[in-house]
Amino acid sequence: MTSHTVEYIRYLIPEQQSPQFLAAYTRATAHLAAAPQCVDYELARCEKDFEHFVLRITWTSTEDHVEGFRGSELFTDFIAEVGPFDGSIEEMRHYKPTTVRGTGAAVPTLYAWAGGAEAFTRLTEAFYAKVLKDDVLAPVFEGLAAEHASHVASWFGEVFGGPPAYSETQGGHGHMVAKHLGKGITEAQRRRWVNLLQDAADEAGLPTDAEFRSAFVAYAEWGTRLAVYFSGPDAVAPAEQAVPRWTWGSAPPYQG
Missing domain, CATH: 1.10.490.10 (Globins)
Structure with a gap:
């Protein structure tokens, strides 16, 4: 199982266009939610500069996003909603998570x-x-x-x-x-x-x-x-891997 890919899209949207932008993404995310390649997504807005937005989408893999979602009708419907704002994109890149991650003291283990x-x-x-x-x-x-x-x-x-x-x-x-x-x-x-x-x-x-x-x-x-x-007769022992880390309401994916 390959690790997920996180896509970040950064927008600079004139404040007077933000209602239309938010409305478009509210409609468009229905197509993300229906995509089997999409794990989760979140659109955030800068607290101090309201013109800056960041969309984070977690994909099952880069290939699934580029070759799967972008080749589907869901992508066509998604772009129909948010495509008018493509000229406001400042960055659109894929990122791979690193081993540097964890939770803070605000969430007890x-x-x-x-x-x-x-x-x-x-x-x-x-x-x-x-x-x-x-x-x-x-x-x-x-x-x-x-x-x-x-x-x-x-x-x-x-x-x-x-x-x-x-x-x-x-x-x-x-x-x-x-x-x-x-x-x-x-x-x-x-x-x-x-x-x-x-x-x-x-x-x-x-x-x-x-x-x-x-x-x-x-x-x-x-x-x-x-x-x-x-414990079964056909089992093959996995390669050595770290002890799984369990948290609230989620499970780590098992990698064989």
Whole structure:
């Protein structure tokens, strides 16, 4: 899976034309929203100089934008709305994201919101206490190493935005995947894992607000479905890659 491309289009629109410009883009974005090559978009206006606008569009790839969207009827309809303002474009370029990215303190990580390392230690201790007594999952974890729960707590902590303790002591995503190779995990076992994890989260006192729990369960669903795949007979271990970083209401794309 290739990384997304971000297109920036900078406009200088005379202030008296801004109502028409905004109206045109309000109509035109319906065609962006319908394009399978478009991930998201946003039109921003300068706070101090109202004549300056910046349109940001995230495309699935540069090729998808240039060869896909621009060759479609949606592009024809899009240009019919905003084409009259092409003479006001100051810049129109594609950019590739770099590894320099993150969130600021205004948005707490899921790790911090949950209560940090202590919360995930309580979670995994409660979880594996349940797992070892469970008829469906106990056979999967037979002979569980004493340090397993603490390693998984480090994994959860890093996934949800905490320090890279798992990466520094165990490895990346490939290391975790390797733990599941050949295990033959069933759908029934996967579902029980997700359910017991939610029960353990309640017992451990993790936050119960809808925003946190929806992200928490989304990761559990994502991770366990990958575990089922990689435990199967036809699975091919992925190349080494970083531990996924989970955040509010979104999931990192899996790259095989």
